[in-house]
Amino acid sequence: MILVYSIGISQSKKELQSELAEKEVEIQELQAQLSSVKQEAAKYKAEMEAVNFQMEELRATNASLLQNLTNFTELSNKKTENISKSLETLRSKENQLKKISDALTQTDSLTLALLTNFKNDLGTEVKTGLSNGAVTLVLDNVFLFKEVDRNFEVVDEALPILEKIATVLKKYPELKITVETNSNALDFKDLKLKDNWALSSLQAAGVVRVLTENFEIAPLRLEATGKSEYGFSGIETSTRIKVQPPYDTFYRTVKDMMK
Numbered sequence: 372m373i374l375v376y377s378i379g380i381s382q383s384k385k386e387l388q389s390e391l392a393e394k395e396v397e398i399q400e401l402q403a404q405l406s407s408v409k410q411e412a413a414k415y416k417a418e419m420e421a422v423n424f425q426m427e428e429l430r431a432t433n434a435s436l437l438q439n440l441t442n443f444t445e446l447s448n449k450k451t452e453n454i455s456k457s458l459e460t461l462r463s464k465e466n467q468l469k470k471i472s473d474a475l476t477q478t479d480s481l482t483l484a485l486l487t488n489f490k491n492d493l494g495t496e497v498k499t500g501l502s503n504g505a506v507t508l509v510l511d512n513v514f515l516f517k518e519v520d521r522n523f524e525v526v527d528e529a530l531p532i533l534e535k536i537a538t539v540l541k542k543y544p545e546l547k548i549t550v551e552t553n554s555n556a557l558d559f560k561d562l563k564l565k566d567n568w569a570l571s572s573l574q575a576a577g578v579v580r581v582l583t584e585n586f587e588i589a590p591l592r593l594e595a596t597g598k599s600e601y602g603f604s605g606i607e608t609s610t611r612i613k614v615q616p617p618y619d620t621f622y623r624t625v626k627d628m629m630k
Contacts, residue, residue, distance in 0.1 A: 482616040488539045505613040512608040520556035523573035525581045537586035549594045550575045552610040553602030572597030
């Protein structure tokens with residue numbers, strides 16, 4: 372009986388050690404993800420601080436000019452009309468700067484809200500972050516297609532994750548979406564395809580097709596791009612869903628103000 376009890380304790384200890392090792396791996400992965408998000412956030416913060424610094428310098432310059440012109444008005448009533456026009460121009464420029472600042476803040480707030488929505492709804496199931504200003508979701512092609520060198524139709528097991536992604540995308544109907552896929556297959560004789568450009572394009576189109584036909588994302592919002600074997604770093608193939616913030620609206624606003 373003592374021997375049986377000792378064996379039971381030994382097995383429980385091994386199981387606990389195994390579970391502890393798994394948890395440590397999970398903690399390391401979460402720490403790595405947290406570090407990546409912090410780096411993106413630090414970069415974003417630095418860019419915002421630089422923009423805000425420039426805006427403050429422009430405001431200070433305008434304020435100084437306005438004060439100088441006001442003092443000059445008191446000394447020379449003969450030039451009141453010209454000075455008034457100058458003041459009006461400066462006020463107009465100040466209003467333009469405020470509108471530009473407000474538009475940029477609105478765009479950045481939308482990007483942050485979108486990123487937060489994805490992280491809350493997807494958790495650790497999908498790698499989520501920022502890439503060149505776009506909210507980017509990275510899905511392994513093995514998860515999406517199983518046989519990545521032969522298949523370009525999304526498997527049923529991947530549909531629940533794509534449905535979660537589509538649910539968030541529907542909350543932001545004005546945002547454009549790009550689906551990028553790479554592939555590194557070596558043999559195409561059974562696929563009747565010429566190369567990885569064709570395979571990766573079909574795989575990207577397969578994801579777009581699921582988003583439009585299964586989950587009713589407007590087709591005009593989507594763009595499918597095949598990256599062949601040259602798309603991303605590393606040997607593992609993946610699909611990236613990029614959601615672009617409305618910077619085009621921001622730039623149009625700035626352009627209209629500068630006319």
